[in-house]
Amino acid sequence: MMRNKFLIHFLFLFLPLLSVGQQRWETVLGNPQIDDYPAEIITDYDGGYLITSQDNLYQNTLYKTDNNGTLLWKKVFINNNGIYLNGAAFAEKNGIKIIVGNLYNHAFIWSLNECNDLLWCSEFINNQNYLATDYRDIVLLEDKIIVMGTLQLYDYNYVCALFGFDYYGNLLWTKDILNPANDSLMGNAPVPAYLDKIDNHFFISGFCDYAYPDNPNLAYLRAMFIDVDSLFNKKWFLPYGMQDSLYAFGEGVIQKEGSNYRGYGSYFIGYTDTLNSIFMDFDTAGIETGYTGISNNTISPEVKDNDLMNLIPLHDTAYLITAQVGNIPLTVNPIGEFVVDTGGNHVYSYQNHPGAYANLHPTAKTDDNSFAFVARKQNAHKDILLYKLNADLSQADYDTTSYVYDSLCDHPITTDTIYLDDCDIVTAVPQYPSPE
Secondary structure, rough: OOHHHHHHHHHHHHHHHHOOOOOOOOEEOOOOOOEEEEEEEEEEEOOOEEEEEEOOOOOOOEEEEEEOOOEEOOOOOOOEOOOOOOEEEEEEEEEEEEEEEEEEEEEEEEEEOOOOOOEEEEEOOOOOOOOOEEEEEEEEEEOOEEEEEEOOOOOOOOOEEEEOOOOOEEEEEEEOOOOOOOHHEOOOOOOOEEEEEEEEEEEEEEEEEEEEEEEEEEEEEEEEEEEEEOOOOEHHHHHHOOOOOOOOOEEEEEEEEOOEEEEEEEEEEOOOEEEEEEEEEEOOOOOEEEEEEEHHHHHOOOOEEEEEEEEEEOOOEEEEEEEOOOOOOOOOOEEEEEEEEEEOOOOOEEOOOOOEOOEEOOEEEEOOOOOOEEEEEEEEEEEEEEEOOOOOOOOOOOOOOOOOOOOOOOOOOOOEEEEOOOEEEEEEOOOOOOOO
């Protein structure tokens, strides 16, 4: 009966969408002669889409399309040293774009203005203390840039850290958030993946190896969640599922009712290599309050594996999930989407896209309450697939409205190459200041 109520509520909300046209827009971006690997998509201030991608020529490219996926321009970033440039995540605020990742083994960040001129770039090099460093995710505040990343020690452990920049490119401070040296039950290096800001909290999600207290010699894979307060102090660290033997990965955090939170990700079913999406709940004190796995059969009888990549709340009773989902044996499953009730009990709609695969942050909510998706398309070379769907996974219509794009720039933006060769080198920076 409860399931029928969810279904009726869902149809009531989305029935108007079912009457719109079903013509699908999707486009392929990238250089047809090289392999492209899209990392993230966001909606720009003017309703267009920004996509960052890396390729096998050690380049990073920022693409801008209109809201129908037509390419407006692209900026190719090159470092003349010919070493690996990875733009893992990026963000935009009032036309200013910040891209983070790593340059070979060094954390790297750069910024573009409203016209996509390079404002500044910075490389963090401290080979005396760290074997490697990188920046993995980013949150933009009004007065500062908060970057989450790792510092790899020479014993191959990783310190999870936050970095504070101003909008002029100055690295103001670093703050160690999780150091395995301070936790005797921590196994191999923790792997932070995503940074979410909810009210005055910053949540880091990822995974780690963590041991049972009564058997510290055996460490197991755990989803990892860390709550950091507004002064960038760690409130708590939660290796999720200790009592339930959950072997899981954390991909992000959303807020539930009151002071409760929901982490989401994927977990291994028993001792198999099959992954299923999972909701992992906890309260404001970091105490687990229950979890829900989404079984393959809940999605479709044909599904043999579902690996959650992104979750976006649609309303109080349903989520849109982007996942690697399907039934292809012995290889990665294609990117797909399904809409599920928040209890994880009923999937309202599901589809996947054979020949297209997910990378990092694959989903963006659009200004018209639809969703844009980016994937790696397996053609003769790997290309970038961009497509748009409504909330019920029906095909989004083309928008025939006339828009002015890049309106914050006083001249047309064109495609060109930006060289990241004369960047600031930061070798050390003070730790985040204490109240004293």
